[in-house]
Amino acid sequence: MMNDLNLATLTTEARNPRTTNIDQLPTLEMLKLINEEDQSVPRVVATQLPQIARAIDEIAARFERGGRLFYIGAGTSGRLGVLDASECPPTFAVPPTLVQGLIAGGDSALRKSSEKSEDSPEQGAADLLAAGFGANNTPDTIVGIAASGRTPYVIGAMETVKKLGALVISLTCVEGSEMARIADIAIAPVTGPEVVTGSTRLKAGTATKLVLNMLSTGVMIRTGAVYGNLMVNVQPTNEKLVDRAHRIIAEATGVDRPTAAKLLTEAGSVKVAIAMQKLGLDRAASEAELKSAGGKIAVALRGAKR
Numbered sequence: 671m672m673n674d675l676n677l678a679t680l681t682t683e684a685r686n687p688r689t690t691n692i693d694q695l696p697t698l699e700m701l702k703l704i705n706e707e708d709q710s711v712p713r714v715v716a717t718q719l720p721q722i723a724r725a726i727d728e729i730a731a732r733f734e735r736g737g738r739l740f741y742i743g744a745g746t747s748g749r750l751g752v753l754d755a756s757e758c759p760p761t762f763a764v765p766p767t768l769v770q771g772l773i774a775g776g777d778s779a780l781r782k783s784s785e786k787s788e789d790s791p792e793q794g795a796a797d798l799l800a801a802g803f804g805a806n807n808t809p810d811t812i813v814g815i816a817a818s819g820r821t822p823y824v825i826g827a828m829e830t831v832k833k834l835g836a837l838v839i840s841l842t843c844v845e846g847s848e849m850a851r852i853a854d855i856a857i858a859p860v861t862g863p864e865v866v867t868g869s870t871r872l873k874a875g876t877a878t879k880l881v882l883n884m885l886s887t888g889v890m891i892r893t894g895a896v897y898g899n900l901m902v903n904v905q906p907t908n909e910k911l912v913d914r915a916h917r918i919i920a921e922a923t924g925v926d927r928p929t930a931a932k933l934l935t936e937a938g939s940v941k942v943a944i945a946m947q948k949l950g951l952d953r954a955a956s957e958a959e960l961k962s963a964g965g966k967i968a969v970a971l972r973g974a975k976r
Contacts, residue, residue, distance in 0.1 A: 680844055682817050682870050686863035707865050711876045714859040721857045722881060725839050726888035732809040732837060733893050734964065740803055741771045742827050743815035744788030746871040747878060748773030749780055751815050754882040762895040763903035769886060772797050774823040791826025798827040804834050811837040817874035819847020828852045841881055843874040857881055894966035897922060902941045902967060915940045923947040945970055
């Protein structure tokens with residue numbers, strides 16, 4: 671474990687010279703300063719796009735072989751991973767086991783902080799394996815998340831599954847971290863000193879959220895949950911989502927809303943409804959075309975044109 675001196679060398683722990691008197695500023699000036707610092711975050715995330723793209727392609731390839739994605743972190747990093755994982759089923763209609771988020775201290779740590787839990791590498795490894803990582807030789811992926819790049823709970827999990835041949839990705843906000851050394855793919859938007867010294871729920875947390883948005887959304891696009899920019903895996907389980915489903919079908923096919931509603935009833939899902947209309951096939955034949963195309967509408971349409 672790093673000592674206090676080593677921790678002090680981390681850029682995420684450094685004191686920001688621009689905000690040393692932030693407590694003395696009028697509220698509006700204080701907010702302007704926070705906002706100015708926040709504006710640097712997308713720029714540093716942009717420096718990591720090649721690594722993020724590689725991660726998306728590698729994860730998507732494993733999904734197509736039955737793999738899953740596991741986020742693991744502590745504190746803010748863990749909460750952001752759990753948040754991103756929990757948003758995948760309602761957004762993309764994937765099973766909750768496909769993208770999973772683990773946090774040091776368990777689910778209770780989502781609401782009540784459990785800082786001590788992050789100090790055990792053994793517990794990180796145990797929690798990940800208990801969640802079924804790599805069971806039955808599934809080609810799973812781990813994304814270890816820690817702004818500091820040195821959280822023992824996360825490192826323990828990463829090292830353990832690295833030995834099993836898993837794809838290991840790190841997401842940190844510092845350069846040259848221990849987590850990056852372990853990882854096959856290291857993503858490191860370096861956000862620098864925080865507005866409030868050491869409070870990585872700020873710029874580092876924002877950068878982490880942006881990268882996680884890209885990872886999960888990019889993988890879902892690559893694996894067919896999006897057609898054009900339409901959320902075609904949406905499940906019409908309430909009035910708002912029924913309306914969205916009708917609009918998606920209408921946008922994708924050019925039919926009017928009543929026809930879109932009729933298609934959805936006949937098809938049982940948005941994706942099949944679009945395929946039925948665009949391929950001119952019945953439900954069973956459209957489902958077969960989509961299955962042979964790996965669930966990707968664009969691929970099914972290209973196949974039908976050949």
